[in-house]
Amino acid sequence: MLNFTVGPVMSSKAVRVVGAEQVPYFRTSEFSELMFENERLMLKFTKAPRGSKAVFLTNSSTGAMEAVIMNCFTEKDNVLVVNGGSFGARFAQMCEIHNIPYTEIKLNHGQKLTKEMLYRYDGQPFTGLLVNVDETSTGVLYDTQMIGEFCKKNHLFYVCDCVSSFLADPFNMAECGADVMLTGSQKVLACPPGISIVVLAPIAVERVKKAHVNSMYFDLADALKNMERGQTPFTPAVGILIQINTRLKEIEAAGGEDVEVARVAAQAADFREKIKDLPFEIVSESPANGVTPLHPLHANAYDIFLKLKDEYGIWICPNGGDMKDAIFRVGHIGYLNHDDNTTLVNAFKDLMSKGLL
Numbered sequence: 001m002l003n004f005t006v007g008p009v010m011s012s013k014a015v016r017v018v019g020a021e022q023v024p025y026f027r028t029s030e031f032s033e034l035m036f037e038n039e040r041l042m043l044k045f046t047k048a049p050r051g052s053k054a055v056f057l058t059n060s061s062t063g064a065m066e067a068v069i070m071n072c073f074t075e076k077d078n079v080l081v082v083n084g085g086s087f088g089a090r091f092a093q094m095c096e097i098h099n100i101p102y103t104e105i106k107l108n109h110g111q112k113l114t115k116e117m118l119y120r121y122d123g124q125p126f127t128g129l130l131v132n133v134d135e136t137s138t139g140v141l142y143d144t145q146m147i148g149e150f151c152k153k154n155h156l157f158y159v160c161d162c163v164s165s166f167l168a169d170p171f172n173m174a175e176c177g178a179d180v181m182l183t184g185s186q187k188v189l190a191c192p193p194g195i196s197i198v199v200l201a202p203i204a205v206e207r208v209k210k211a212h213v214n215s216m217y218f219d220l221a222d223a224l225k226n227m228e229r230g231q232t233p234f235t236p237a238v239g240i241l242i243q244i245n246t247r248l249k250e251i252e253a254a255g256g257e258d259v260e261v262a263r264v265a266a267q268a269a270d271f272r273e274k275i276k277d278l279p280f281e282i283v284s285e286s287p288a289n290g291v292t293p294l295h296p297l298h299a300n301a302y303d304i305f306l307k308l309k310d311e312y313g314i315w316i317c318p319n320g321g322d323m324k325d326a327i328f329r330v331g332h333i334g335y336l337n338h339d340d341n342t343t344l345v346n347a348f349k350d351l352m353s354k355g356l357l
């Protein structure tokens with residue numbers, strides 16, 4: 001199998017070896033130590049400000065998005081949601097479900113958010129801003145620094161969904177001033193799905209501690225309190241947390257987060273160079289490193305996905321909804337190298353020679 005999707009992605013050998021072992025009991029000092037190490041490396045790799053905390057939730061990243069909405073906002077807030085695709089729409093839908101007043105900054109598929117567009121909302125009575133830093137459905141990377149300056153000027157509580165951008169695109173939580181960042185285990189962390197991680201800056205920690213959350217499982221104050229002893233309120237996905245530990249240490253040993261970001265960036269650049277003469281259009285105005293969204297000029301995007309999967313054993317990532325027939329995505333995250341790009345490009349060329357691309 002060769003997997004170019006955006007998650008789950010391929011894992012390193014070390015992560016797979018750990019995954020094959022027995023899952024230990026977890027209310028132990030050994031497991032607490034491992035969790036502290038996970039927290040320390042997450043805070044380091046996100047460049048979180050001093051006094052930040054990380055919590056590990058057992059659910060996919062959508063659970064982390066919803067937990068943040070429930071714990072950080074109320075009906076008294078008024079949030080801006082950057083909505084450039086499926087994940088922006090998900091944030092808007094969550095605000096709807098939890099009765100959080102919101103306004104969407106709607107972008108066309110692939111469109112980037114400019115300063116001018118953002119500052120149309122300057123000086124208005126908003127209290128928060130939600131953004132998917134890489135809107136993975138269209139591969140658009142938003143400018144966290146520019147948005148952060150806007151949030152600072154307008155005193156907005158700033159939430160960054162970095163699910164597919166963490167470790168793929170540069171992110172400096174302290175510098176951009178994000179109050180919360182969230183991510184998941186199955187994207188650039190390249191572990192199995194099941195764990196999401198929320199990093200809270202000191203202001204967010206205070207806010208969460210004071211929140212009245214109408215939920216037992218998604219109570220972040222409870223998660224924070226348990227994390228003081230390196231634990232979680234309920235049984236977590238213990239095996240995946242151990243795999244995350246292996247992976248975080250692997251990244252650290254290879255030089256840290258900036259080296260991993262550069263590796264993913266080079267993987268993306270190599271692919272984009274190799275497809276220059278193929279009949280594709282890159283959809284994103286501001287391509288993120290983690291994924292390249294492609295519009296095939298002469299063929300149906302979903303048919304290409306099926307053909308590659310069924311006849312070549314190669315997985316690319318189909319799009320959903322109204323993008324299904326027009327766009328597919330090629331991921332650059334996980335255990336992939338430049339030779340793998342060549343294998344994929346050769347498969348595209350083979351389809352072309354058969355008149356299928």
Ligand SMILES: *Cc1c(COP(=O)(O)O)cnc(C)c1O
Pocket residue numbers: 007060061062063087132133134135136161162163164184193
């Ligand atoms: C993948 C992704 C999510 C949600 O992930 P699940 O693990 O499927 O819940 C949220 N936001 C972004 C930007 C993503 O790429």
